[in-house]
Amino acid sequence: MRDFINLRDFDPARLQAILTTAQDMKAGRDTRKPLAGKTVGMIFEKPSTRTRVSFEVGITQLGGTPLMLSASDMQLGRGETISDTGKVLSRYLDAIMIRCLSHNTLTELAAASDIPVINGLTDLSHPCQIMADLQTMCEHFGGLDDLIVTWFGDGNNVANSWIEAAVLFGFELRLAGPVAYQPGAELLSWAQSSGGNIILTEDAEAAATDAHVLVTDVWISMGDEEGTRVQDMKPFQVNDALMALAAPNAIFLHCLPAWREMEVTASVIDGPQSAVWDEAENRLHAQKAIMAHLISDNF
Ligand code: CP
Numbered sequence: 001m002r003d004f005i006n007l008r009d010f011d012p013a014r015l016q017a018i019l020t021t022a023q024d025m026k027a028g029r030d031t032r033k034p035l036a037g038k039t040v041g042m043i044f045e046k047p048s049t050r051t052r053v054s055f056e057v058g059i060t061q062l063g064g065t066p067l068m069l070s071a072s073d074m075q076l077g078r079g080e081t082i083s084d085t086g087k088v089l090s091r092y093l094d095a096i097m098i099r100c101l102s103h104n105t106l107t108e109l110a111a112a113s114d115i116p117v118i119n120g121l122t123d124l125s126h127p128c129q130i131m132a133d134l135q136t137m138c139e140h141f142g143g144l145d146d147l148i149v150t151w152f153g154d155g156n157n158v159a160n161s162w163i164e165a166a167v168l169f170g171f172e173l174r175l176a177g178p179v180a181y182q183p184g185a186e187l188l189s190w191a192q193s194s195g196g197n198i199i200l201t202e203d204a205e206a207a208a209t210d211a212h213v214l215v216t217d218v219w220i221s222m223g224d225e226e227g228t229r230v231q232d233m234k235p236f237q238v239n240d241a242l243m244a245l246a247a248p249n250a251i252f253l254h255c256l257p258a259w260r261e262m263e264v265t266a267s268v269i270d271g272p273q274s275a276v277w278d279e280a281e282n283r284l285h286a287q288k289a290i291m292a293h294l295i296s297d298n299f
């Protein structure tokens with residue numbers, strides 16, 4: 001697989017190899033520069049802090065040149081097709097990372113491009129984020145075996161990638177949220193037919209009990225209408241009462257940006273069990289490893 005579109009496109013051994021590289025890079029054991037002489041374009045149709053900066057810094061640390069491309073400043077913003085864009089960029093660049101509104105834009109770009117295309121978040125998934133989250137779990141627990149992860153709130157793009165990770169790595173994933181915001185049926189049915197241990201529930205307290213990782217995300221993702229989301233999601237706020245039910249060594253994760261006192265209280269995200277800053281840092285290491293494995297021939 002040349003592109004990094006969804007976790008389920010890969011077998012667990014390949015993802016594990018990428019995570020090992022990420023840990024080696026973070027620890028300074030792997031200082032190779034597999035992107036030397038290469039240029040990686042970064043297309044953004046939506047705002048970003050972490051993805052933009054961690055990719056730009058990561059490309060530079062691997063010896064490559066990052067090229068920031070805001071979709072609204074490209075002919076893409078005036079109606080040039082993503083397919084034509086991909087064909088042209090393939091003649092200049094060695095890889096493309098894209099954050100786009102519609103997942104179809106990503107798959108059309110990948111189909112038209114001759115170079116690796118990396119998913120920097122779509123409406124359907126956020127696989128780079130979950131690689132960083134898995135790396136954070138490995139750091140805290142020494143591995144992924146026998147862990148229980150509970151997701152609270154919206155069954156969104158980040159939740160979708162958590163489902164894929166849980167199936168591939170075999171950990172239990174509880175999704176606690178309103179039925180109306182559950183992840184899509186196709187993904188849930190793939191998870192079920194693949195033997196995943198995915199539990200859907202509206203009982204936040206039961207879902208938190210004995211979990212090792214409590215994780216949430218904004219209730220209103222980029223591109224979502226607010227509607228009644230805040231009211232609907234309120235019972236799934238991660239707070240001290242839920243953290244107290246979790247395993248004693250549990251950690252709190254959030255991809256960020258966070259809205260304090262909405263999906264998570266300040267006491268939790270700024271508290272002793274929060275691992276969100278390690279998680280954010282690991283975007284850098286995980287993505288360097290992803291790029292090394294996909295763009296270089298030597299990994
Ligand atoms: N978590 C994440 O993708 O953050 P940004 O939107 O800042 O890139």
Ligand code: NVA
Nearest residue numbers: 156217221222255256
């Ligand atoms: N679910 C959020 C993640 C932001 C990194 C969004 O799509 O806006």
